[in-house]
Amino acid sequence: MRLLLLLGAALSLAALLAALVSLVWTPYDITAMAIAERLQPPSPAHWLGTDHFGRDIGAMLMAGARTSIAVALVAVGIGMGAGVPLGLLAAASRGSLIDEAVMRLNDLVFAFPSLVIAILITAVFGPSALNAILAIGIFNIPVFARVTRGAALSLWTLDFIRAAEVAGKGPARISFEHILPNVANLLIVQGTIQFSLGILAEAGLSYVGLGAQPPTASWGRMLAEAQTMVTLAPHVAIFPGLAIVLTVLGLNLLGDGLRDHLDPRLRRIR
Amino acid sequence: MTLLSVRGLSLSIDATPILTGVSFDIAPGETFGLVGESGSGKSMTALGVMGLLPRGAVASGEVRFAGENLLSLPERRLTELRGNEIGMIFQEPMTALNPMQTIGDQVAETLLIHRAATRSEARAAARDRLARVGLPGERFPLSLYPHELSGGQRQRVAIAMAIALRPKLLIADEPTTALDVTTQAQILDLLKRLTAEESMALMLITHDLAVVAGMATHVAVMQRGRIVEDGATRTVFRTRAHDYTRKLFAASGHRPARVARPRPETLLEVEEAVREYVLPRPSAFAPHPRLRAVDGVSLTIRRGESLGLVGESGCGKSTLTRAILGLDPIQSGRVRLGGAEVTAGRTMPRALRARMQVVFQDPYGSFNPRHRVGLLVAEPFHLTGTPKDASDRIAAALEEVGLKASDMTKYIHEFSGGQRQRIAIARALIIRPDLIVLDEAVSALDVRVRAQVLDLLARLQQSHGLAYLFVSHDLSVVRAVTDRVLVMRSGRIVEEGGTEAVFTRPSHPYTRQLVAATPVIPANW
Numbered sequence: 087m088r089l090l091l092l093l094g095a096a097l098s099l100a101a102l103l104a105a106l107v108s109l110v111w112t113p114y115d116i117t118a119m120a121i122a123e124r125l126q127p128p129s130p131a132h133w134l135g136t137d138h139f140g141r142d143i144g145a146m147l148m149a150g151a152r153t154s155i156a157v158a159l160v161a162v163g164i165g166m167g168a169g170v171p172l173g174l175l176a177a178a179s180r181g182s183l184i185d186e187a188v189m190r191l192n193d194l195v196f197a198f199p200s201l202v203i204a205i206l207i208t209a210v211f212g213p214s215a216l217n218a219i220l221a222i223g224i225f226n227i228p229v230f231a232r233v234t235r236g237a238a239l240s241l242w243t244l245d246f247i248r249a250a251e252v253a254g255k256g257p258a259r260i261s262f263e264h265i266l267p268n269v270a271n272l273l274i275v276q277g278t279i280q281f282s283l284g285i286l287a288e289a290g291l292s293y294v295g296l297g298a299q300p301p302t303a304s305w306g307r308m309l310a311e312a313q314t315m316v317t318l319a320p321h322v323a324i325f326p327g328l329a330i331v332l333t334v335l336g337l338n339l340l341g342d343g344l345r346d347h348l349d350p351r352l353r354r355i356r
Numbered sequence: 357m358t359l360l361s362v363r364g365l366s367l368s369i370d371a372t373p374i375l376t377g378v379s380f381d382i383a384p385g386e387t388f389g390l391v392g393e394s395g396s397g398k399s400m401t402a403l404g405v406m407g408l409l410p411r412g413a414v415a416s417g418e419v420r421f422a423g424e425n426l427l428s429l430p431e432r433r434l435t436e437l438r439g440n441e442i443g444m445i446f447q448e449p450m451t452a453l454n455p456m457q458t459i460g461d462q463v464a465e466t467l468l469i470h471r472a473a474t475r476s477e478a479r480a481a482a483r484d485r486l487a488r489v490g491l492p493g494e495r496f497p498l499s500l501y502p503h504e505l506s507g508g509q510r511q512r513v514a515i516a517m518a519i520a521l522r523p524k525l526l527i528a529d530e531p532t533t534a535l536d537v538t539t540q541a542q543i544l545d546l547l548k549r550l551t552a553e554e555s556m557a558l559m560l561i562t563h564d565l566a567v568v569a570g571m572a573t574h575v576a577v578m579q580r581g582r583i584v585e586d587g588a589t590r591t592v593f594r595t596r597a598h599d600y601t602r603k604l605f606a607a608s609g610h611r612p613a614r615v616a617r618p619r620p621e622t623l624l625e626v627e628e629a630v631r632e633y634v635l636p637r638p639s640a641f642a643p644h645p646r647l648r649a650v651d652g653v654s655l656t657i658r659r660g661e662s663l664g665l666v667g668e669s670g671c672g673k674s675t676l677t678r679a680i681l682g683l684d685p686i687q688s689g690r691v692r693l694g695g696a697e698v699t700a701g702r703t704m705p706r707a708l709r710a711r712m713q714v715v716f717q718d719p720y721g722s723f724n725p726r727h728r729v730g731l732l733v734a735e736p737f738h739l740t741g742t743p744k745d746a747s748d749r750i751a752a753a754l755e756e757v758g759l760k761a762s763d764m765t766k767y768i769h770e771f772s773g774g775q776r777q778r779i780a781i782a783r784a785l786i787i788r789p790d791l792i793v794l795d796e797a798v799s800a801l802d803v804r805v806r807a808q809v810l811d812l813l814a815r816l817q818q819s820h821g822l823a824y825l826f827v828s829h830d831l832s833v834v835r836a837v838t839d840r841v842l843v844m845r846s847g848r849i850v851e852e853g854g855t856e857a858v859f860t861r862p863s864h865p866y867t868r869q870l871v872a873a874t875p876v877i878p879a880n881w
Contacts, residue, residue, distance in 0.1 A: 245716035246724045246732075249783065251683050253736045254709045256702065267726040 091343025097336025101329075105151040114142035116149050117301050125319040135321045138311065143322065147329050149303035153215065154333070157298075158284030160219045162277055165226020170273065172227070173234025174265060178257040180239060189235070192228035200225040201290055208296035215298040222287045226280050233276050237269040271348040275341050282337035289330050305330050359384045359524055359557050364417035365404055367397075367581075374400050375581045377417070382574075384524065385555040387548075389572030389589065391562060391604070393802040394773075397581040398561045402527045405559075406444060407434040422524070440470045443518030447530035449510035453502040459486065459513045460498020466520040485516045490546060507669075508539035512546065519550060526551070527559045532567065536668035536829055541873035544571060563802065565608050566875035569593060577601050593877060603804060609877075610807035611836040612814035618661035618839060623790055623823050624680065628689035629653045631675050649675040650686070651847035657791065662817065662824045664838035664855060666831060666870070672847040673827050677795055680825070681714055694790065710739040713784035717796035719776035723768040729754075729779060730764030736787045753782040757812060774805035778812065785816065791823045799830055810837055831874045835859050843867045 120140035204221035291297035292306030312323035367375040463482035532540035576586035585598040685700035751761035757778040
């Protein structure tokens with residue numbers, strides 16, 4: 087299990103590193119076309135080959151990692167930023183109308199197929215990375231709200247919360263001082279998993295042309311552009327596909343591993 | 357002739373020795389008591405006998421049951437024995453049953469697994485077994501689910517499951533610890549009757565010497581994985597040859613030296629307090645039924661006084677306690693502390709709140725595991741404002757309860773249950789309140805640790821002039837540390853008076869029932 091956690095961490099770190107390095111350096115300029123060199127298979131000059139415009143696929147993947155990670159990160163940020171306080175609020179006012187309202191609103195968001203709504207949002211407001219972020223982020227809110235509320239509810243029954251009440255602390259203070267640190271583990275794990283789903287969602291939106299627009303590189307759009315050429319030059323589709331699969335796999339392994347690692351009850355079970 | 361013969365049973369988990377050379381015999385039909393404090397290896401001995409050891413456990417020695425050495429039997433033969441020849445019941449009746457299955461199915465299941473009985477035969481047998489444990493068919497149909505039963509009734513179902521196949525040996529691991537005294541008395545009676553009528557041997561594991569005194573013919577005292585003393589119960593209880601046995605006895609009957617010094621002025625006054633809960637409608641158009649958890653309770657506590665509040669679970673003790681602490685509103689009546697009205701929530705002034713503190717039962721749930729002890733103990737400063745010498749005050753409070761000032765940088769998981777209760781007392785003490793509510797504060801502790809904590813409470817009461825409201829279901833503890841006592845039942849106070857007077861000459865039938873149900877070691881032993 088430890089091995090899988092390390093593998094997950096390594097894969098996630100590789101994606102992050104690629105994104106960070108691409109900010110200052112990529113092996114080739116991804117905006118420069120070289121039609122003469124198009125659709126070349128992997129070679130010493132172009133390790134991962136070139137696409138139909140003759141751009142280096144390695145460089146495109148690095149720049150694409152930046153887009154994917156940025157979109158997923160902000161989306162998870164929106165989800166946590168709004169979802170966690172909502173979950174804490176619902177748990178603090180458990181059983182009341184506020185709790186009911188928050189949770190039913192969550193159900194409402196949950197009831198819509200997320201990708202379809204994301205497509206709707208980007209279709210109405212125009213395709214862009216920003217709209218993709220918003221669309222993915224909104225669907226992260228109920229996930230975090232539910233996880234937070236569920237964990238917080240059981241904490242509210244414990245005596246140390248009673249002791250804090252006896253010490254005159256109000257629900258808001260108790261939520262942030264006592265509840266939040268004790269649900270943080272869960273949130274980290276859920277965050278990693280939502281992060282990987284965010285990357286998938288961004289790739290999906292870009293694939294249908296509603297995500298990041300050219301010339302911003304995106305794994306999803308690379309796949310979309312490659313699909314007509316799969317039989318001619320399979321590497322053009324394989325490498326972005328691999329990048330998505332490995333990054334998502336890495337993040338999921340990391341999330342699972344972290345959960346086992348952070349939860350002392352699971353630590354002994356092998 | 358012996359039924360179970362354990363010889364030199366040693367056990368270690370990950371190279372840590374848990375049991376060392378445990379030996380004892382149980383004759384057919386005999387009741388054998390195994391007593392000791394938590395962590396002494398009692399339960400591990402039982403699991404060793406059942407072959408249910410945790411992973412990584414290495415056992416040596418011999419466990420002979422009806423001639424076969426259980427330690428060398430293959431798992432298949434062991435599963436045949438379990439349930440069939442050896443039954444087991446556990447402490448927690450709430451989790452011992454599957455909430456998704458009816459009680460009939462659960463009892464019948466044991467029969468179906470072990471015998472090729474048909475479904476209808478198994479159900480008929482289950483009916484019969486449930487009737488044997490005091491759950492007759494007309495009131496307790498097989499189709500009931502565990503949540504429809506009380507704790508004592510669930511424990512009866514667990515016993516019915518364990519004895520479904522008429523095993524020769526029943527292992528009962530703290531079977532009544534989670535139950536109220538009157539329920540405990542009923543379950544112990546039931547076990548006594550079953551062992552006599554079915555000539556079944558019983559291995560009774562408990563921390564309660566008085567329970568063993570009333571049940572077992574033969575007893576072994578365990579400490580740190582060894583049996584330090586064993587023999588006929590009466591002899592062991594009389595001679596107390598081993599030092600540890602003596603200490604256990606001293607601790608379980610321990611009464612802290614205290615002089616009642618209540619001053620005349622009233623500190624807390626509860627007048628006709630009523631707290632009602634609205635329950636869900638039983639059917640779509642029926643009115644909401646109401647439950648009066650606290651039904652017109654009045655009480656007073658004087659400064660420096662110890663008041664006991666006893667009653668069984670569900671009698672309204674906790675609701676009343678929450679109202680007194682200003683955590684829950686009451687619907688009518690009033691609670692006054694030092695003349696000022698206690699109200700629930702934000703409206704209650706901090707200075708008033710600062711005059712009361714509380715210590716809870718569960719030493720494990722009482723602290724935020726992510727905070728250091730210093731921060732935990734300092735929490736009540738929220739009421740008074742953190743003083744300049746806060747860290748000196750924290751150090752002093754820790755030292756007062758017998759811990760070290762350096763403990764404030766540690767996390768709570770580094771402390772034992774008894775130490776945690778001391779930290780809880782330090783937390784209550786730090787803002788120097790007038791009243792401390794002790795909500796089952798020593799119930800979860802072992803007898804010797806309990807004796808120490810009671811001593812500490814008595815000492816602090818003398819030195820700080822504290823008043824205690826001692827809420828407990830344990831009559832012997834309340835008797836040892838309080839001046840006056842209130843007996844609560846179904847939301848009402850049914851009897852009130854000086855502690856000794858109430859316990860020696862109870863006037864209300866319910867109090868008499870409580871006192872009679874409390875197990876005691878016979879005085880002439």
